[in-house]
Amino acid sequence: MSLTEPLTQPQVDAALLTAAALVAERLGGPVGAAARAVDPAQWPALRVDDLAPALAAAVDGAWEGQIAVLVPRTQAVDLQTALTAGISSMALELGPLVPSGTHQVEAGQVLAGGGGVRVAGVFEGEALVAALVLTPRVAPAATLPPLGASGPVADIDPRRLNLLRDVEMGISVELGRTRMTVQDVLGLAPGVVLELDRPAGAPVDVLVNGTLMARGEVVVVDEEFAVRVTEVVGAETDPRPRA
Incomplete structure (x- = not known):
């Protein structure tokens, strides 16, 4: 069998039945007896308490x-x-199989391995002679990076970017922040001075759709406020708390 071809469950099940019959024969069971699959619903009939620790x-x-x-x-x-x-x-x-050591385990633990467990046994009447149990290895669940975490960016087709060039995005400039009690907020009136968390002359934050993208200094152009960008930053450097 080519190792490049993935095994199917029927192939594994057929190999299990053949191997279980051979195991029973090696353990003194009836020669030539056929093994049969044991449905999970029938596992209680195996009488786990009567089984020796499995190898x-x-x-x-x-x-x-x-x-x-x-x-x-x-x-x-x-x-x-x-x-x-x-x-x-x-x-x-099935192809090459490499065991990496043996150990004893209680029969109940072997049969409690989940829905992927396969059991094939040889019986004399209703009495079990021997059974072979397969427990497939389950791949670990993929670990997703935390929300907002930076990572490698996949190559993007420039033609797709062209579709987005005319999409408008909201740009805002943040001079600073502060916190107030409800009582202070209710007491706001013309003439009240709010002290911010940023010293005079410090760069302001440039936000794109609420995400920090740059910093700059406030200037006046044609009698209107403007911002001269002095630094382009990424969202990962944003010290502001996120929702």
């Missing part, structure tokens, strides 16, 4: 996750040999 191994390669062998507590067997045989059998069907 599990993390696996990388064509398939990634955990493979574990389950047997009854009354069955004294070599789980290491059985697990190795199961992994080798699945590798023949």
Whole structure:
């Protein structure tokens, strides 16, 4: 099988059934007995309390996750040999599989691995001989950067930018800020002087749609106030609290 082709779930399930039958045979089960998939709704029938701690191994390669062998507590067997045989059998069907060590884990924990868990077992009547359990590795959730955090900007098609060149944006200039109590606000009247948080002569903030984009100095042009831009900044340098 080509490693470039992603495995399908039916392929994994078929390999699991073949491997489970081989594991049961290695553990002294009936020769040639077919394994069957165990639906999650039927897991209580496995009687977890009657199962020995499973032997599990993390696996990388064509398939990634955990493979574990389950047997009854009354069955004294070599789980290491059985697990190795199961992994080798699945590798023949799926492609190279590399185990990274084995460990014991309670049967209940193996079966509580979530909706992606697959179980295949060999039974004599209603009694379990052995089962092989696959728990696929779940990729970690993507971590999104905090809102407003800067990051690399993807290349933008200049033709798309041209579509935005005639869009108007609101520009405002902020001289400074202050805080007042409700009582002080109610007492505002002509002649009241408001002290701001910025010293005289300090540059003013130029805001584009409320976002700090530049700083500059106030000048007069044709008897009207204007701002001469002295510094272009980014939103990440804006010290003002955000909503």
